[in-house]
Amino acid sequence: CSKEEGRNNYQIYDDTMSQGTYQQLVIETDLRSAMENQEFKVFYQLQVDVDTCIPSGVEALVRWQHPERGLVPPNEFLSIAEEMGLIVDIDDWVLRTACEQIKKWNDAGNALQVSVNISRKQFERKEFVDIVKQVIRDTGINPEHLKLEITENIAIINIAAAVKKLQALKQLGVQFALDDFGTGYSSLSQLKNFPIDTLKIDQSFVKNSNGHDEDAVIVKLIIAMAKTLNLTVTCEGIETEAQLAVIREEGCNHAQGYLFSKPVPAEALERMLLCGV
Ligand code: C2E
Ligand code: MG
Ligand code: MG
Ligand code: MG
Numbered sequence: 001c002s003k004e005e006g007r008n009n010y011q012i013y014d015d016t017m018s019q020g021t022y023q024q025l026v027i028e029t030d031l032r033s034a035m036e037n038q039e040f041k042v043f044y045q046l047q048v049d050v051d052t053c054i055p056s057g058v059e060a061l062v063r064w065q066h067p068e069r070g071l072v073p074p075n076e077f078l079s080i081a082e083e084m085g086l087i088v089d090i091d092d093w094v095l096r097t098a099c100e101q102i103k104k105w106n107d108a109g110n111a112l113q114v115s116v117n118i119s120r121k122q123f124e125r126k127e128f129v130d131i132v133k134q135v136i137r138d139t140g141i142n143p144e145h146l147k148l149e150i151t152e153n154i155a156i157i158n159i160a161a162a163v164k165k166l167q168a169l170k171q172l173g174v175q176f177a178l179d180d181f182g183t184g185y186s187s188l189s190q191l192k193n194f195p196i197d198t199l200k201i202d203q204s205f206v207k208n209s210n211g212h213d214e215d216a217v218i219v220k221l222i223i224a225m226a227k228t229l230n231l232t233v234t235c236e237g238i239e240t241e242a243q244l245a246v247i248r249e250e251g252c253n254h255a256q257g258y259l260f261s262k263p264v265p266a267e268a269l270e271r272m273l274l275c276g277v
Contacts, residue, residue, distance in 0.1 A: 057113035057241035060098040091122040099139040143173040152184030203237020
């Protein structure tokens with residue numbers, strides 16, 4: 001059964017089609033109207049300074065407020081959106097929404113830096129740099145309040161082209177973080193030619209680490225390497241005081257995780273900041 005046939009048709013499920021494929025078709029159909037129906041939402045998750053626990057920024061994370069299924073997390077729809085080519089529209093919208101939020105917070109006296117995830121497809125568009133510049137102009141933000149999170153795989157095909165894009169935006173003051181670091185394929189020698197500001201250590205290393213095992217050694221090595229390269233380090237997935245103690249000991253700069261806050265709507269984040277969390 002082709003995608004074409006399934007487009008407006010929920011009855012195509014038969015024995016030969018796996019439940020997974022059927023689910024995917026349903027999601028695809030719904031995703032097509034989600035943007036138009038304004039069903040996407042941006043949530044924000046706090047990042048704190050590891051030494052002081054003072055808020056240092058937030059990460060913008062997309063959610064899909066589905067009319068029947070409720071709040072759908074990105075892992076359940078972004079890969080499908082990517083196959084459909086819709087990911088670039090979602091990334092465009094999240095970027096603009098996050099920058100409008102930066103402006104609002106800044107006007108209210110909260111100079112929070114906001115990190116926005118950029119998919120590989122979005123980064124590889126030839127108009128990527130112009131899109132970011134345009135959003136910065138339209139929203140009137142200070143570019144230093146914007147940090148873009150990219151992953152190692154953006155540089156697999158053409159590292160020179162990737163570096164050029166990074167440099168064009170860095171000139172404006174936009175910062176870059178390498179997300180999920182440690183899970184990809186980038187060689188360490190490549191990293192030194194890559195003009196980024198921050199390494200985000202993937203949560204899998206922190207989660208499994210009890211402070212003495214191999215994962216803890218990896219975390220330690222990544223932090224040491226980042227220091228050598230003059231990069232700041234953010235650890236994501238910090239859920240316990242014990243994990244916080246380990247990364248503090250190793251000199252990690254910023255932390256993000258359920259210990260501080262889950263991703264929440266902008267208004268909830270504002271309430272947290274007001275209460276001095
Ligand atoms: P990510 O960029 O690595 O974001 C961190 C993920 O870890 C988020 O999941 C966050 O909710 C989760 N997390 C943070 N702290 C903890 C913790 O202490 N424990 C646990 N168990 N999880 C924690 P989320 O929001 O479900 O997003 C998943 C992924 O979807 C993101 O991973 C990112 O790769 C992608 N994503 C989210 N929003 C966007 C977007 O607007 N554009 C693009 N291209 N990708 C996005
Ligand atoms: Mg991220
Ligand atoms: Mg990450
Ligand atoms: Mg991740």
